[in-house]
Amino acid sequence: MGKMLGIKVPKKEAEKIRKQLLELNLLDVNFKIKHQNDFVIFPIKERIKGFEIIETTFEKATKRPHSYREVVNIPSELQPLLPSSFDIIGDIAIIELPEELISHGKNIGKAILKVHKHIKAVFAKGSKVSGEYRVRELLHLAGENRTEAIHRENGIRLKLDVAKVYFSPRLATERMRVFERAKEGEVVFDMFAGVGPYSILLAKKVKMVFACDVNPIAIRYLEENKKLNKVENLIPILGDVRKVAGQVKADRVIMNLPKFAHEFLKEAMISVRKGGVIHYYGFSHEENLFEEHLEKIEKVAEELGKNVKVLEKRKVRPYAPYQFNIAIDFSVF
Ligand SMILES: C[S@@+](CC[C@H](N)C(=O)[O-])C[C@H]1O[C@@H](n2cnc3c(N)ncnc32)[C@H](O)[C@@H]1O
Structure with missing residues (x-):
């Protein structure tokens, strides 16, 4: 990897300077910050006056995905059909998938588990809410095949079975x-x-x-x-x-x-x-x-x-x- 520009700053000032660099849009966020003894080296986009400039190599930053849509393995033409959100009840995710995505459900479930570490089971809505009890069918996609969870809401805890109530x-x-x-x-x-x-x-x-x-x-x-x-x-x-x-x-x-x-x-x-x-x-x-x-x-x-x-x-x-x-x-x- 080629050499890049960096600024070397004392560790105790690093956090303050990092914020300033971000504000001024001078920090190159595509690369990882380096730590060297009592110093921190920031990858920068251009020379900045008043700092010790060094030329060095930086590792590429690994960006943590924010949405399961960034890591899901499905044909690219189906990507636009992916829902942007899903319900979370305790540690169970319930997603509503259009027809065309049902056969890719397992991969969608796996992607949700990968990005959201607190989710342990993923289901797809299998029908509309119906009947006197107002419940719906669920299709298991990934993770544990469990429908009971404890949901936290408004300061209370609610234990329930998402398939039965x-x-x-x-x-x-x-x-x-x-x-x-x-x-x-x-x-x-x-x-x-x-x-x-x-x-x-x-x-x-x-x-x-x-x-x-x-x-x-x-x-x-x-x-x-x-x-x-x-x-x-x-x-x-x-x-x-x-x-x-x-x-x-x-x-x-x-x-x-x-x-x-x-x-x-x-x-x-x-x-x-x-x-x-x-x-x-x-x-x-x-x-x-x-x-x-x-x-x-x-x-x-x-x-x-x-x-x-x-x-x-x-x-x-x-x-x-x-x-x-x-x-x-x-x-x-
Ligand atoms: C839309 S859910 C609401 C449940 C709860 N209030 C909530 O916010 O999660 C409606 C509930 O009414 C119950 N229900 C339906 N018909 C009923 C009836 N005739 N008498 C008593 N409960 C009934 C269903 O079993 C269901 O749990």
Whole structure:
């Protein structure tokens, strides 16, 4: 390798000088910095006044890849189809691959493991979320063939099986938003609790949480998560919320079943005390985000002889082209 320009600086000043060189765009980042006794030698792009300049050889820097896309072994014409991101639940990655990439899934999985050292298993989404339990099929791509993990979110730990229960790490911010709205002393009814991402979090703040789910595996994990997070003021209820509704009078009701929440509005309204708040979720086209949902909410309220007051309407996240998961918070009188 040919000789290059470098500047030799005392070790104790090296960090300060490195930052200055970077700022001035004079450091040649394609080469490795050299250490020599009490001195550091920086590869530089051009001569700089005021420093001891030496001519020397530098090793080429090995750049750490930032994305699995930089190391994946697939035909180059398919490269543009690679998703830029994937979900991470604990140490499990779940990626959504287009048809054309499914047969290259193993290599994609291996590339994810190579770049993200904390990920131990990679799966591809094998179907859409479906059925009463809102779960999807998963295809194992690489690493351990294990679907149970412990996910950290909003300061709590959630143990769950990604193949047997619903869980989306993308709702963490929304759950924190509800947590911030909730007040100490409240009773909360989480109608579709899953493994407890809302319930456990809220139990850390409010007086009591009733958490219902029809999936026995979700409730089993919810029981475990209660212990894992040392939460006592939470009552898991296994069953169809249609049978449970009305037996609880809550200050706050969470309806996190966006696909079907509109079918459960009566259950929510008979479970909330006068002046209490309902967090309603739905799916909408971007051209009509809230109207249809609001009409349904008002219709059910009228049937029950109640009034509603909308407190907040918002997009939670996009979930398909032009489609959004939306939230409407309203109080009932
Ligand atoms: C979209 S998931 C939400 C889970 C959880 N809140 C979360 O954020 O991860 C909806 C949950 O509702 C449950 N579910 C569906 N229909 C139900 C019903 N009729 N009664 C009680 N739970 C139901 C499903 O088993 C599923 O766990």
